[in-house]
Every structure is written in C-alpha cells, then in structure tokens.
Amino acid sequence: MSKSIEAIDLNVYYGDFLAVEGxxxxxxxxxxxxxxxxxxxxxxxxxxxxxxxxxxxxxATVKGQLLLDQExxxxxxxxxxxxxxxxxxxxxxxNPFPTMTIRDNVLAGFKLNGVRMGRKQADEIVERSLKxxxxxxxxxxxxxxxxxxxxxxxxxxLCIARTIAVQPEVILMDEPCSALDPxxxxxxxxxxxxLKEHFTIVIVTHNMQQASRVSDKTxxxxxxxxxxxxxxxxxxxxxxxxxxxxxKATEDYITGRFG
Amino acid sequence: xxxxxxxxIIPSKSSLTAGQLPxxxxxxxxxxxxxxxxxxxxxxxxxxxxxxxxxxxxxVPSMFVATRAVEGHQAGVDRLWTVLVYSAFxxxxxxxxxxxxxxxxxxxxxxxxxxxxxxxxxxxxxxxxQQAVEAGTDIKGGILHAIVGSLLVTLAATVISVPxxxxxxxxxxxxxxxxxxSRAIVFFVDVMTGIPSIVAGLFGAxxxxxxxxxxxxxxxxxxxxxxxxxxxxxVVRSTTEMLRVVPNELREASYALGVRxxxxxxxxxxxxxxxxxxxxxxxxxxxxxxxTAPILVxxxxxxxxxANLFSDxxxxxxxxxxxxxxxxxxxxxxxxxxxxxxxxxxxxxVIVMVLNLAxxxxxxxxxxxxxGR
Amino acid sequence: xxxxxxGSKVAQSTETQVETQPPAPRPRxxxxxxxxxxxxxxxxxxxxxxxxxxxxxxxxxxxRDAAPAILASPDELGRDTTFWGYVWPLxxxxxxxxxxxxxxxxxxxxxxxxxxxxxxxxxxxxPLGYMIDLLAAIPSVVYGLWGATFFGPLLVPxxxxxSENASFIPIFGPTYSAAGRTLLTASLxxxxxxxxxxxxxxxxxxxxxxxxxxxxxLALGATRWEMIKAAVFPFARAGVISAIMxxxxxxxxxxMAVTLVLSQGPLTANLLNAGNSTIPxxxxxxxxxxxxxxxSELIAAGLVLFVITLVVNMLAxxxxxxxxxxxxxx
Numbered sequence: 001m002s003k004s005i006e007a008i009d010l011n012v013y014y015g016d017f018l019a020v021e022g023x024x025x026x027x028x029x030x031x032x033x034x035x036x037x038x039x040x041x042x043x044x045x046x047x048x049x050x051x052x053x054x055x056x057x058x059x060a061t062v063k064g065q066l067l068l069d070q071e072x073x074x075x076x077x078x079x080x081x082x083x084x085x086x087x088x089x090x091x092x093x094x095n096p097f098p099t100m101t102i103r104d105n106v107l108a109g110f111k112l113n114g115v116r117m118g119r120k121q122a123d124e125i126v127e128r129s130l131k132x133x134x135x136x137x138x139x140x141x142x143x144x145x146x147x148x149x150x151x152x153x154x155x156x157x158l159c160i161a162r163t164i165a166v167q168p169e170v171i172l173m174d175e176p177c178s179a180l181d182p183x184x185x186x187x188x189x190x191x192x193x194x195l196k197e198h199f200t201i202v203i204v205t206h207n208m209q210q211a212s213r214v215s216d217k218t219x220x221x222x223x224x225x226x227x228x229x230x231x232x233x234x235x236x237x238x239x240x241x242x243x244x245x246x247x248k249a250t251e252d253y254i255t256g257r258f259g
Numbered sequence: 260x261x262x263x264x265x266x267x268i269i270p271s272k273s274s275l276t277a278g279q280l281p282x283x284x285x286x287x288x289x290x291x292x293x294x295x296x297x298x299x300x301x302x303x304x305x306x307x308x309x310x311x312x313x314x315x316x317x318x319v320p321s322m323f324v325a326t327r328a329v330e331g332h333q334a335g336v337d338r339l340w341t342v343l344v345y346s347a348f349x350x351x352x353x354x355x356x357x358x359x360x361x362x363x364x365x366x367x368x369x370x371x372x373x374x375x376x377x378x379x380x381x382x383x384x385x386x387x388x389q390q391a392v393e394a395g396t397d398i399k400g401g402i403l404h405a406i407v408g409s410l411l412v413t414l415a416a417t418v419i420s421v422p423x424x425x426x427x428x429x430x431x432x433x434x435x436x437x438x439x440x441s442r443a444i445v446f447f448v449d450v451m452t453g454i455p456s457i458v459a460g461l462f463g464a465x466x467x468x469x470x471x472x473x474x475x476x477x478x479x480x481x482x483x484x485x486x487x488x489x490x491x492x493x494v495v496r497s498t499t500e501m502l503r504v505v506p507n508e509l510r511e512a513s514y515a516l517g518v519r520x521x522x523x524x525x526x527x528x529x530x531x532x533x534x535x536x537x538x539x540x541x542x543x544x545x546x547x548x549x550x551t552a553p554i555l556v557x558x559x560x561x562x563x564x565x566a567n568l569f570s571d572x573x574x575x576x577x578x579x580x581x582x583x584x585x586x587x588x589x590x591x592x593x594x595x596x597x598x599x600x601x602x603x604x605x606x607x608x609v610i611v612m613v614l615n616l617a618x619x620x621x622x623x624x625x626x627x628x629x630x631g632r
Numbered sequence: 633x634x635x636x637x638x639g640s641k642v643a644q645s646t647e648t649q650v651e652t653q654p655p656a657p658r659p660r661x662x663x664x665x666x667x668x669x670x671x672x673x674x675x676x677x678x679x680x681x682x683x684x685x686x687x688x689x690x691x692x693x694x695x696r697d698a699a700p701a702i703l704a705s706p707d708e709l710g711r712d713t714t715f716w717g718y719v720w721p722l723x724x725x726x727x728x729x730x731x732x733x734x735x736x737x738x739x740x741x742x743x744x745x746x747x748x749x750x751x752x753x754x755x756x757x758x759p760l761g762y763m764i765d766l767l768a769a770i771p772s773v774v775y776g777l778w779g780a781t782f783f784g785p786l787l788v789p790x791x792x793x794x795s796e797n798a799s800f801i802p803i804f805g806p807t808y809s810a811a812g813r814t815l816l817t818a819s820l821x822x823x824x825x826x827x828x829x830x831x832x833x834x835x836x837x838x839x840x841x842x843x844x845x846x847x848x849x850l851a852l853g854a855t856r857w858e859m860i861k862a863a864v865f866p867f868a869r870a871g872v873i874s875a876i877m878x879x880x881x882x883x884x885x886x887x888m889a890v891t892l893v894l895s896q897g898p899l900t901a902n903l904l905n906a907g908n909s910t911i912p913x914x915x916x917x918x919x920x921x922x923x924x925x926x927x928s929e930l931i932a933a934g935l936v937l938f939v940i941t942l943v944v945n946m947l948a949x950x951x952x953x954x955x956x957x958x959x960x961x962x
Contacts, residue, residue, distance in 0.1 A: 051515065053511060053514060053515060056510075056511065056514055058436050058437075079666060081514075081517055081518070081519050081665065081666075082517065083517075084514060084515055084516070084517040085516070085517025086517075088515060088516070089511075089515035091508060091511065091512065091515075093508060095506070095508035095509055095511075095512045097509060097512070097513075097531070098509075098531060099527075099530045099531055099533075108512075108513070108516060109516040109517065109518070111526075112513060112516065112518040112522055112523070112526045112527065113516075113517065113518055113519075113522060114522070159512070162512075162516065163515070163516070166516060166517065306789075308790075333855055333858070334855060336855070336857060336858075337855035337856055337857040337858065339857075340857040340860075341751065341856070341857065343743065344743045344746050344747050344751050345747065345751065346743070347739065347740045347742075347743020347744055347746075347747065348743060348744050348747040348748075348752075350740055351740050351741075351743075351744050351827055351831075354783070354824045354827075355767050355824070355827075355828075357778070357782065357783075358767075358770065358774070358778045361778055361782050362774065362778070365781075422679070423679050423682055423683065424679075425679075426675060426676045426678075426679030426680075427676070427679040427680045427682075427683055429676045429679075430676035430677055430679060430680040431680065433676070434673055434676055434677065435680070440677075440680065440681075441680070443684065444680045444683060444684060447683065447684055447687050448683065449945070449949070450687065450942065450945065451683070451686075451687055452945075453878075453881045453885075453941050453942065453944075453945040454690070454885075454938065454941070455881075455884065455885020455886075455887070455912060455934075455937055455938065455941055456885060456887060457885065457887045457911075457912045457915050457916060457934060457937070458690070458694070458885070458934045458935075458937060458938045459690075461694060461915070461919075461930075461931050461934040462689070462690045462693055462694065464919075465693035465694060465696075465697045465931065466689065466693055468697070469693065488686065488690065491683060491686070495683070519665050519666075519668065519669050520669055520672075520673075521668055521669045521671075521672035521673070522665075522668075524672070525672075542769075545769055546769070548771075549769075549770075549771025549772065549773065549774075550771070550772075551771070551772065551773045551887065551888045551916075552887035552888060552912065552915075552916050555916055555919070555920065556915070556916070556919045556920065559920060560920070577771055577773040577888070580773045580774070580777055581773055581776070581888060581891075581892065584776075584777055584780060584781070584892060585891075585892065597781065600777060601777070604773070604774045604777055607771055607773075607774065608770060608771070608774060611769050611770065611771060612766060612769070615765070615766055615769050619762075
C-alpha cells in the first residue's frame, strides 16, 4: 500500500518568485513526518507539490524531481490526476461537499470519477472508511444526512474517510487540526497514529506539541526574510529535533525564540 | 431651556429628553398644514392634488423651523432630510400602487371574458367588437395565440442563451482566470447588457434577412435570436457571480481525490451553485418574456395560432397588448380591444411575478446547507 | 464525545488491523478522461468566443444594413435632407425624454433607497425591498399601457394650468394636448420605470456601507442625516452614479413606454403638446411596414442609438473606476 517519497533538488515557484529552494528529503513508507516552521516558510507550498496540487494555482511551477517509489511524479508524461489519486490530501479547514450526504461524501472519489459499483461494495467501502476514520459509530445512523451538518471535528474526520476510501499510497495533511477544538484535535491525532499502519503520512503543523506527539520524523523549514525562498533546514527523528537539534535555527525555533 | 409642555408627555424629567419636541409634533404640524391649505383651496376652488401639494409645501418648512427653534440647527437639518426622504417614498408609492391597482381593476373584466384563454383573435373582427359595444354581446377573441407564442419564443431564447451563458461563465471563472480573452469577454458582456432592446431586435431582423432573405425573416426563431442577445449577458453575469462564490476548497478537495477538472466543475462546482444559477436564469426569463420591441420587429404580429417557430409570424403577449392599444380591432369601438389589452397585461404581470417569486424560492429552497458551526 | 471516541477507538483499531483491504475500484481509461478534460475546456472557450462573435455580428450587421441610408442622397431617401438631417431631431427628442426622466427619478430613487436602508423600521425594510424588485420586473409595455390610458389623461388639468400660467417658458408653450399624450408624459412614465432600477441598485449599496463607519459617525454625536452624509454617501457614491447611468441607459433605449404614450410628431420645444419623437419609438412604429431604403434608415437610427447608449455606459464605467479609489469600497 504505502510508498516512500523522495524529493531531489526541488525548487517551487509562484510565477518568477522562488518560494521554496533546493529541498532534498526522503520519507520512508508507513511513517508520519511532520513539517514545522514559521509562517510563510514554504512548508504548505512544498506539501502541495507532493500531489501536484501546487500547479492548480495560476502561474505556479516546480523544478526538480519528486519520486514516489522511484517514479518521478513530475515526469513529462505523468498525468497529475493519476498522481492525486495515489497521494490524498486533507485540508486546513474541513471541506465536505455541501450538496452530498455523509455516505456520498465518503464515496466522492468514486462517484465524481464516474466509477460504477454495486450497492454492497459501496456499503463496504463506506463502512470501512468511516471505521478507519473513527467516525463510524457517530454517523452510522445518519449516513443519508448532509455532511455539512456534522461538527467541525466530525467533518474533518469525514474528509479523512473520503481520502482513505480511494486507498491512496500517501496522505498529505495541511494543518488538519488548526480549525478544530482540542477534543476534536485529540480525536484526529489518535487517528493519525492508526492510519500510520497503512499509509505514509505527511503533516504540516504550526503546533510543535502536535508534531512531537504524532510524528516519527520532523522536518524544520525556515525563511531568511520576506522575499527570500524557504528552505529545509533540518530533517531528523522527532526525538532528536526536539531534544538535540543540529542546527542553531531549529533550536531557536523549538525553544520559542522566534516564529 | 424651559420644558413646560414636554413634561406632561415624558413623565420622568431627564436631562437627555429635555428640550425636545413632543412626539406628536409631525401630526400636529401636518394637520395644521392641511387646514391652512384647505383655506387656500376654498379661496381658489378646491381640488385634491392642489390641496395635498400646498399642504406639503407648508409642512416641510414648518417642521424644519419648529425643530430648529426647539432642538437646534443640527436637529433641524436632520428633521428636514428625514421629512424629504419619507416624502420621496410616499411620492414614489403613488404611481407604483396606481399601476398595480389599474392592472387589477382594468384587467380582471378582460380575464373573465368567456374564451379569453382558449380563443385566438382569428374570429374576432371589428364587427364582433362593435356588436359587443352596441348590443352588449360577449366580447370575442382571446390571447391563446399570444400565450403560446410568448412561451415558445421565450423557451427558444432560453434554450439558446442558457448553455452559451453557462459555458461562458465556466470559462470565465474556471479557465480564463485573468487573461486578456476573459477580460475582453467580461467587457463585451457589459457592453451587451447596455444594448437597447430595440437594437437587439434590429440585429435579429438583420441576421435573418441575410440568412433567409427578405420574405421569410419575420418568424418566431428570429425573435428568439434577438431575445438571446438580451438574455445571454444577464445569464453570464448572474452565473459568473454564483460560480465565484463556490469556495475554492471544494475544488481542491475534488482535485485531491484525483478527479479531473471537467468532472470537478460538472459534479462539484455546478451542483453547489445550482440554486443561484437557476434563480438567475429564472430572473432572466422573467425579463425577456416581457420584452416587446425586439419581437415587434422580428416575429411581427399575428391573429391566429402559430406554433411553428420557423415559419410565419407569431404573436406574443407584450406585442398583443401593444397592438390592441395602438391598432384597436374596431377603430370605432376601441373598448373591447382595451379590455383585452388590460386582460393580457394582467396575465403578463402575473407570469412575471410568479417567475420572480419562483426565482426567490429556488434560491432559498435549494441553497446548500451552511456548515453546522 | 471524547470518551466515546476513545472507547470506540479500541474496538475499531483491532478491526482495521485485522482487515485485509480489498483493492478499490479504479476510474476507467486515463487517456479518455484527459481528452474529455480538453474537449470540455474547448467547449467553454468556444462559448466565450461565440459571445464575442455575436457582438461583432450585431455591430457588423447593423453597420452593413445602415450604410446605404447613411450614404444616400436626400433624393434617394425621398425627403429634403440627408440621413443626419432626419436623425438629429430624434436624437434630441431621445435625450430630452431621458434627461427629464433621470432628473426626476434620481432624487426620488435615492430617497426611497435611503428610506428602505436607513429610515424604515427593520421589519418593513425587507418586504419593501422585495416589492421594489418586483416593480423593476414589470414589463415596459404595461407601463406604456398605464401611461397612455391612465396617467396621461390624469395630467391634462396640470398641463392646462401650466399652459395658462407658465407659457412664458417655451417648454410649457401655449397649446397643450387634451389627451395628455406628450413628451413630458412620456418622460414621467420613463421616470417611474427607471425608479425601481435605480432604487434597488442604490439600496444594495447603502446596505453595504460598513457598519463600523456608520457607528463611528453616530458615536461622535452625529444625527442620522449627518451619519448618512459622512459614512453612507462617500461609500456609495461611485456605485450610485453608475446606477443612475444604468437607469439613463435604460431610459434611452426604452421603446414601448414612449411609443404608446407619445403622439409623435416633428421636434418642438413645447413639451405639453403632441410632437417630438425618440429613436426607439420611431423604429417600433415604422419598422414593421418598412422596406428597402426606409428599413435601412431605421436600422441606421438604431445604430446611432446603440452608439449613444455605449457612450453613456462607458462614461459610467469611467466614473466608477475614477471614484473607486476614494470610496473605501474594496
């Protein structure tokens, strides 16, 4: 199921502006990697290059290689749509489709693509995905209700269920808990720990406690100043980053001296 | 400042309410103005509009002077403008209420004529109209042909305009971004919004004159083309607006599931915006169904039922009203024609109002539920 | 909720671990999907280009069909002037009618808009807004019918009085129409017609005034009127001007109200009697029976009208973009 990701000399641009420069990183399968760093350092931008969502924005381009199990997703013949079906994404704010029921939201990846399947198979996918997202018990009696009627934390887990329903290799999470209250945050963090069994997970977070709680490895991004590109400063085991970082900038950041 | 009479009105003596005119001041001043105006009227001969106009001319400065004297200059100016704003509203209500009342009172007798909805004007002649006036027989003739014509022409215009307008909006919002082409389209759609309806009609006539020659160019389809010129910009504007408010997060969520852009637009963006789009389209239909001028110069006029959009002249409700008023069936006895015109006007207004209300109900009923937070 | 989630987690995590995940169905052929994307994008682009073509078509057809009349000599036209001699009185009539309409309608419309947005009780303002929107939807032919049969005759006593007492002003010239079918009646009907349009656009703008600005003014002890002057008008100015221009554009192009109300004739300064005409009314009255050069002449008149409305709309746009920087709106 899950695959490794490797970035080689990756530069990310918005038009002419170099947003992220020279990232080299290798993420092992079935691990949780957290990206931390001050605002505007390019961690979300880099995350969005990993399933080619970056280029959805006008003028946004990428140079360099990004390997998904040795295959370059930026190869010339690669269809970004196929990449995205292998690398799922969970967004900052829960965004269930407002016109769909809870059940249809889970099946969105199939329904929107026009995939036909039997009722039984669909039911199985819904149940498995919602169980996988720790949401089954809360919604099993109201699958036909609109997804937007759930609480914020439930909506975010619904979005996770929707993502794992299509069985991606990798799940990217862009500050998935920043719009949630502490209890919902805890539920999502627990879920991340379980999802690790099956998926490679990359999570962007502003919350350093969260990074230390959920991740195996942590990448610290930093920016020299406004208008300068963001860079990957340090990438190592989470314990090491938070106890004994190699770089001075990392230490300053995690001890709260800036950012 | 002493407050003698005010204390009776406002029981608790307070520094905040001191020095104000009592609340019944406008009524008192208004009554006074009406009385004085009535005296003037008695001198020069009474008439209702004159009485009200003179009373108003007295009322406005008196209110200003009274408020200014008691409450100060600032309050006086405020009062003056308040009175003027209320007056503007009252003044505007007069013609608007009058139109509604006229259409109802004049239109109802026409609508209840036997066969008004089931007959055409084919067998209503100047003779039958004169009989109706002189001998009091039933007024013959109806608006069936006009209703059918209006519905067909409007339907054809909708069938042309909605796909073009919808797809253009999709291009503008989803594909064009801010390129020169989309800016050109936005600009020219704005220009189109300002095309006078009669010019749109001339275009329809000129277009078909080129395509089919001078004999056959006056027909329902030409009218539909002309109406489309008026309808497309309305559809583009409202739909663009509606597509823009669909949150980008939903598009990204769909892309992230590996869904193609075209499918994302068709299955996520449009369903989310569908109530707004439908409501905008309904409003556009309501607008073009009442258009007269473009049809007058394209589909012409007819007295009999013609359900073929592609040949022969066709009648529509607005043109029917126009013709019945401008060229009464019986020039010597225009009464029945006028009655039919008002009847048709009532029907037309009811159709337009129903479309407008439907548009509001669509917008409200099918709006996606807001997030429960 | 926390305990429930954590409780269920234990049960579920064992399930998920035991489970062997069957492969999910995959979307069909990739190349076809890719192609579909491109086709769809092309169709949308095509629709956009079609609109540009239609507009170019409007311009091209009108110019082509108008050219013979514009270039024709007075002899060919069968009158003693060229096309321009024919069209200018119509242009003047159109401008007078729309001018009067906009001058009468603007203050009243702004008054109503203010009434709805800032003066009327909250409960009333929304239904009133709906009502104004509905009135904006009344077809123009109904306004024409009302103007010709009800409003015109109603004005006759006023015209009689004006021509008796104010005929030293040329526009209230000595004679008056006993049926009230005059350019002044037509202008007033136009004013009534554009009233709801200007009102509903202005009301939207007044309602959008930032509450913060309004409250800042009120907190400084301003009266309601001073608050409106200080906060509402500056914010809405550009938009209201463009609403007025839009109303003017509507009045210029309005056909039916004028055609039905006005008893047309040559240009005259007297607004109380029959006479004068406007371009749209001239076209509507004569086009159905016209052919040959006469038809071309009417199309040319339509082209002139198109150019006038275009200029008005461009002007509105220029004013809006000029004021935008100062209005405090986005």
